[in-house]
Amino acid sequence: MATKLTTREAVNAFIDRHDTFLFDCDGVLWYGHTLIPGVDKTLELLRRKGKRILFVTNNSTQSRQAYTKKFEKLGLSASKNEIFGSSYAAAVYLRKVVDFPVDKQVYVIGQAGICDELDAASIRHNNPADDSSTIDWEGVEAITPDPNIGAVLVGFDMEINYRKLAKAYVYLTSNPGCLFLATNDDASFPHHGRTFPGTGSMVAAIKGCTGREPRVLGKPHQTMLDCIVAKYDLDRTRTCMVGDRLNTDIQFGVQGGMSTLLVLTGVTSEQELHDARHNITPEYYADSLATLNMADTADE
């Protein structure tokens, strides 16, 4: 049974039992292009109390540095080191979890965020500019196994095409030991109140031809948490995952052995939370992240 945070005492106790807060962004901090009222104060409050804050996002198209601009636009401050995107998770996974050989390259299907994060981690990658051009039979025949490619990493790529599919296929089926990584496998993503095909669509295309299952970095897969733990010295029992969706954020937190807080400013409603048909229950829930601002006055 989830505990609803409604009193100052409960909020104080909730904050005190955690050292680190992991935040989903959309639906928790903002909704589309609108800041959720009061969350700017909540982030300040938690920082003032010496809490570590990490923003965890499956968005692979932007590097951490680029993603800070989204925060700035909405009047929030976030440092690069507070952002943990799925592209960065891929870099951490390759560098710290599997010790990717320095003489190997990653074949990237994805956008700038992935390349920027691999560059920052000094991981060699291969994504020739002309991969975004269309292909004919001669071009298909010219694709050969490249022994330098040690991994294929698939993220969101609006320039996905058959040339890229065929290259990924050849590397994954011909190169011994070639890793298959995906930044996330979200079927769709929201954009201006609608949804469109997400990274999961591109990942499915590669699964569909190779028959291989990727290592998926993003939430709710636990590899994301393994990467966060590999980077920071987290005590999971004193870490809280804050999100607006039961089947991604809260599942991610529960499976990861963390405490969880569901906020009702996003996808999951209070009615859905109490629906017995789902079997994912957060430890805490609150109307909004800004509910935590109740604790503020107690400190002043």
Next chain:
Amino acid sequence: MATKLTTREAVNAFIDRHDTFLFDCDGVLWYGHTLIPGVDKTLELLRRKGKRILFVTNNSTQSRQAYTKKFEKLGLSASKNEIFGSSYAAAVYLRKVVDFPVDKQVYVIGQAGICDELDAASIRHNNPADDSSTIDWEGVEAITPDPNIGAVLVGFDMEINYRKLAKAYVYLTSNPGCLFLATNDDASFPHHGRTFPGTGSMVAAIKGCTGREPRVLGKPHQTMLDCIVAKYDLDRTRTCMVGDRLNTDIQFGVQGGMSTLLVLTGVTSEQELHDARHNITPEYYADSLATLNMADTADE
């Protein structure tokens, strides 16, 4: 236990018990660009005996008319009406099986073969030329549900891109009753002794974002046979499926209640046929389709 055709009596009895022969092409009639010796005579023999011959192919990129040229190049004769490709199967399915509304259009991800067969069946389709150009966010936002689209049909498309994925996604998730059809779901296809991503890769991309399962026309799915039966007045018990692969052609025949002949000129070897680990067994097998030429001299 499969019966190997090795004697004139057995071959004569085999031919006599069938009115119709369905042929897989690659590995049965030819191998890549080389005719399998003697099969030209076999086809003549069967025609002379008044048998109906149908060439059943999952290849969706060419219309039946265009596919006859492949036969001609190899010195075989085949009329358009003897060829049953997966694009034609899609047209038959829409026209004869589901009675696709005349005022609706099919959104096509695919190449000329599909459009040609839909045109020949007077089925309206929608595949604007600029769909093959790349897309930006403005282009994504411009994609709206189109009430005229009653089906999305996915075949092999070397110009697959995000614009096409997003359109298919919007139609399949927003248009009430929109059908989802695939010409086939072959993971890969052979080309010059290698393999490359097949239609299954493109179909998987659409499945991956929409969560919908397509109606697959091609072998080994039985819809192909339903379409053949809808077009021709076949007695399945007097029809033989001839192929070189246990898990596609022979499975297709067995599930369809037809007799089956495995030829050893393609993928499946005699050793694999006798391997107890698989559970698909043809009724007959022969070293080559040309084994049937033994019957010829008996008639002369």
